[in-house]
Amino acid sequence: MAWNDxxxxxxxxxxxxxxxxxxxxxxxxxxxxxxxxxGNRNTEGGGGFSSGGAGGGNLLGLLLGALFLVWVASGFYIxxxxxxxxxxxxxKYIETTEPGPRWHLPWPIESREIVNIDQxxxxxxxxxxxxxxxxxxxxxxxxxxENIIDLQFAVQYILKDPEEFLFxxxxxxxxxxxxxxxxxxxxxxxxxxxxxxxxGRAEIATRAKVLMQQILDRYKTGISISQVTxxxxxxxxxxxxxxxxxxxxxxDRERLKNEAEAYSxxxxxxxxxxxxxxxxxxxxxxxxxxxxxxxxxSRFSQIVTEYQKAPQVTRQRMYLDTMQTxxxxxxxxxxxxxxxNSLLYLPLDKLQQIANQPSSGASDALLQPPVAATPxxxxxxxxxxRDALRSRDREDRP
Amino acid sequence: MNKYTAPIxxxxxxxxxxxxxxxxxxxxxxxxLVFQLGEVVSxxxxxxxxxxxxLVQNVRYFDTRILTLDAAEPERFITSEKKNVLVDxxxxxxxxxxxQFYVSVGGDETRAQIRLNQTVNDGLRAExxxxxxxxxxSGQRDKVMDLIRTKADQDARSIGVQVVDVxxxxxxxxxxxxxxxxxxxxxxxxxxANELRSTGAAExxxxxxxxxxxxxxxxxxxxxxxxxxxxxxxxxASAIYAVAYDKNxxxxxxxxxxxxxRESFKNKSDVMVLDPSADFFKYMKNPRAxxxx
Numbered sequence: 292m293a294w295n296d297x298x299x300x301x302x303x304x305x306x307x308x309x310x311x312x313x314x315x316x317x318x319x320x321x322x323x324x325x326x327x328x329x330g331n332r333n334t335e336g337g338g339g340f341s342s343g344g345a346g347g348g349n350l351l352g353l354l355l356g357a358l359f360l361v362w363v364a365s366g367f368y369i370x371x372x373x374x375x376x377x378x379x380x381x382x383k384y385i386e387t388t389e390p391g392p393r394w395h396l397p398w399p400i401e402s403r404e405i406v407n408i409d410q411x412x413x414x415x416x417x418x419x420x421x422x423x424x425x426x427x428x429x430x431x432x433x434x435x436x437e438n439i440i441d442l443q444f445a446v447q448y449i450l451k452d453p454e455e456f457l458f459x460x461x462x463x464x465x466x467x468x469x470x471x472x473x474x475x476x477x478x479x480x481x482x483x484x485x486x487x488x489x490x491g492r493a494e495i496a497t498r499a500k501v502l503m504q505q506i507l508d509r510y511k512t513g514i515s516i517s518q519v520t521x522x523x524x525x526x527x528x529x530x531x532x533x534x535x536x537x538x539x540x541x542x543d544r545e546r547l548k549n550e551a552e553a554y555s556x557x558x559x560x561x562x563x564x565x566x567x568x569x570x571x572x573x574x575x576x577x578x579x580x581x582x583x584x585x586x587x588x589s590r591f592s593q594i595v596t597e598y599q600k601a602p603q604v605t606r607q608r609m610y611l612d613t614m615q616t617x618x619x620x621x622x623x624x625x626x627x628x629x630x631x632n633s634l635l636y637l638p639l640d641k642l643q644q645i646a647n648q649p650s651s652g653a654s655d656a657l658l659q660p661p662v663a664a665t666p667x668x669x670x671x672x673x674x675x676x677r678d679a680l681r682s683r684d685r686e687d688r689p
Numbered sequence: 690m691n692k693y694t695a696p697i698x699x700x701x702x703x704x705x706x707x708x709x710x711x712x713x714x715x716x717x718x719x720x721x722l723v724f725q726l727g728e729v730v731s732x733x734x735x736x737x738x739x740x741x742x743x744l745v746q747n748v749r750y751f752d753t754r755i756l757t758l759d760a761a762e763p764e765r766f767i768t769s770e771k772k773n774v775l776v777d778x779x780x781x782x783x784x785x786x787x788x789q790f791y792v793s794v795g796g797d798e799t800r801a802q803i804r805l806n807q808t809v810n811d812g813l814r815a816e817x818x819x820x821x822x823x824x825x826x827s828g829q830r831d832k833v834m835d836l837i838r839t840k841a842d843q844d845a846r847s848i849g850v851q852v853v854d855v856x857x858x859x860x861x862x863x864x865x866x867x868x869x870x871x872x873x874x875x876x877x878x879x880x881x882a883n884e885l886r887s888t889g890a891a892e893x894x895x896x897x898x899x900x901x902x903x904x905x906x907x908x909x910x911x912x913x914x915x916x917x918x919x920x921x922x923x924x925x926a927s928a929i930y931a932v933a934y935d936k937n938x939x940x941x942x943x944x945x946x947x948x949x950x951r952e953s954f955k956n957k958s959d960v961m962v963l964d965p966s967a968d969f970f971k972y973m974k975n976p977r978a979x980x981x982x
Contacts, residue, residue: 312815351694382716383736435827441866456719461754469759471777473856480826510755510781510853521936529871533878540882544889551893554927555900562904566911573915577922584926588933594944595937606943613947614969617954618961620827625963625970628699 366397373409375453378402387453399684411517414468416475417443422522431527438484443522444496444502446471448514455513463512467503471519474502488524496521498590586611599665710743710883719750720787722796732788751796752788755853757803760780763859764810773820773866775820777859780805782845782852789849808844809855812837826860832973833857 369392370376376388380401395401417430420442430441448467450456456463478485478499487495500519507514526534598605692912714737715721721733725746733739743750763777780864782805784790817825825833834856841851842881862870934941965974 325935335712357860358790378734379717381714381736381738384717384720428859429863433822433826433844433862436821437826437870438877439824441861441872458727459755461756463754465757465759466781469757469856469858473779473858476857476859477830480830504789506854506856527871529868530878532876533875537878537885540885541888544885544892547889547893548896551896551900554897559907562907566907569908569911569915570918573922576919577925580919580922580926581929588929591933591941592936595940598937598940602940605939608789609944610949613950617950618969620955620957621961622957622965623961657826661739677837688923 300475345590347640364397366395366401368393368395368403368405368406371407374405376406377403377404377406377453378455384454384458390579394662396624406450406453406456408453408456411447411449412464412467413470414446414448415443416471417441418522429472432479434479434484436480436483439527439528440479440484440487440524441522442475442487443480444471444475444499444521446516447520448512448516451515452513455511457513459511459513460646466507466512467514470503470506471499475499476505486528487524488526492521492524495524519593618643711740712738713741713748716748718752720753720784722749722751722787722791723747724749729788729791734787749791749796749893750797751784751790753784753787753879755781755783756798760806763861764813766865768817768822769819770821771818772822773863774817774825774959775859775861775863776817776825776857777861778808778809778813778857779854780852781843781854781856782850784849785847785851789847791849794847801848805845805850805852807838807842812840812855812949813857822860822862825857831856842861843932916934947979 293568367378370388370390372390374390376393378385378388378395378401380396381399382402385401393403418425425441426441427441431444431644432440432442434440448659460466475495482491482495496519500516503519504516507516525531713721714733715733718735719736721739722729722808723731723733723739723746725742730746752942758780760779761779763775766774768774780802782801786800787796790796790801794804814831816836820829820833836856838855841855845852861867933937953959962969
């Protein structure tokens with residue numbers, strides 16, 4: 292701007308022919324307008340002013356001209372990206388201007404308001420700044436089934452119509468808060484608690500957004516809701532424990548089922564295993580039994596063949612072999628019953644005890660029964676087992 | 690200095706003063722009333738530049754934007770089931786007839802709001818009294834709001850005001866009732882929890898029982914098959930034995946007896962009481978005894 296140039300003041304006189312002509316021009320026009328307004332009363336004076344005022348007139352003219360330019364310049368304004376300028380002429384809406392440098396007729400004819408429309412604004416309901424700092428008055432809501440839930444949410448919005456935003460509502464941004472509250476409460480009030488708390492979260496947010504937009508449009512706020520975010524939905528603190536327990540119960544249920552499944556998965560395969568074992572054992576048994584039978588049958592057949600060659604001897608041999616084995620392995624008492632008819636006392640239990648004593652090497656020693664069945668007192672019999680042995684030992688050791 | 694300069698400047702100032710006194714603008718957001726000596730002579734509803742007589746006429750502006758009346762404290766109403774509820778609502782209203790607004794409430798927004806508030810509260814009280822909590826919270830919320838808005842709007846016209854909307858924000862239960870609600874919610878949750886746990890136990894039991902059943906069936910079937918196989922084995926073995934032993938049944942009896950004796954008397958604890966006259970001992974008595982019996 293040349294008017295602010297420092298050389299202007301210094302060289303004012305020298306440049307009066309080249310520099311200021313447009314200034315003079317402006318001044319002249321202003322004068323003409325003023326003259327027009329005053330009904331040409333000052334035509335002569337004005338004329339004299341412009342033509343004759345060579346020295347003082349010029350100075351005053353410059354001053355007024357500068358003021359005029361400043362006045363004109365006050366009509367410049369810049370609309371940033373994301374903003375809109377709204378121009379009013381004598382208070383009446385004229386136009387909305389797009390981003391860029393703009394000019395309007397200066398005050399008091401026109402005025403401007405700059406509105407940031409793309410800036411995302413946020414309203415928090417039920418909390419401030421942090422979800423932990425709750426505002427219970429806002430966050431507690433009644434549901435359809437007359438339960439109370441604690442809900443915090445945030446609303447983000449931008450402006451879609453700067454004109455409506457400016458002119459229709461007095462406090463449009465407060466309106467968002469009010470509308471958000473009433474809309475959310477209406478939606479929550481129409482739904483059951485379980486729906487709001489669990490499966491319906493996304494739907495609640497969407498429906499609240501739609502309703503809020505409807506209401507805001509009805510008020511012509513020029514606001515467009517871009518997002519409703521549910522920060523936190525939970526039962527009130529007073530009943531939190533019970534709700535947690537219910538959730539835990541759900542998990543318990545799953546756990547019980549899983550444990551039962553685990554049991555089932557353990558038992559059934561084991562049973563199958565056992566079944567296989569039984570079957571295999573049976574198969575094994577079958578084969579074994581048959582094999583045994585075949586073996587025994589074969590053995591018998593062979594023996595029979597030999598037996599038939601010499602039945603008498605074979606029979607005798609087998610009998611004696613068997614008896615020998617039997618006698619070898621058992622304790623024996625030989626009693627001649629024919630010889631005497633008197634009572635014979637045999638302490639069978641004692642004999643068995645002796646037989647069972649592991650170290651008793653003498654167990655199969657042949658007890659010498661009384662050949663003549665003279666009645667014997669019990670004591671000797673009692674002693675006989677050991678004493679007899681000892682006495683025999685003594686006898687053997689001459 | 691030019692001799693005309695001073696008078697011109699003075700004249701200019703005078704003109705400006707007169708102009709400023711005779712011109713006024715009405716903003717987009719306003720309506721204006723022009724008074725002449727206290728009497729309303731015209732209403733300016735359109736924004737723009739207007740003229741008036743200086744000094745004699747004066748102008749008063751009224752905001753025609755939508756205003757909000759949001760009660761600071763919730764009102765207490767009684768529903769048809771005689772329950773107390775705390776209701777918080779807001780009213781959206783605007784001045785549509787500035788003259789009427791001025792005449793009836795002196796152009797005072799506060800007075801207008803008091804009036805509106807009364808109307809709306811009366812309406813709400815009446816409507817709540819006819820309905821249950823459930824209705825006002827959920828089912829007929831819209832209807833109640835519509836009714837109140839219509840009624841309040843009709844009434845507000847008399848003070849030059851349009852009621853744009855009446856909306857219920859909160860319908861809350863008083864503190865003491867809230868406690869009861871919490872208790873009930875707790876009880877309900879407990880019920881749910883118990884149900885979950887018991888159905889869980891039941892299902893678990895079912896699964897376990899089913900597993901046990903499967904186990905029994907599997908084992909029993911296996912046992913059946915096993916027995917069948919064993920039986921087959923036994924049968925076959927018997928057949929084999931029968932074929933073999935049938936060659937000499939008498940010798941079989943002897944042979945088998947010998948085996949049985951051997952097997953039966955192999956324990957030291959077996960005690961045999963023998964008669965020396967038995968065949969086995971015959972050579973003990975008489976070495977020259979004849980063989981055989």
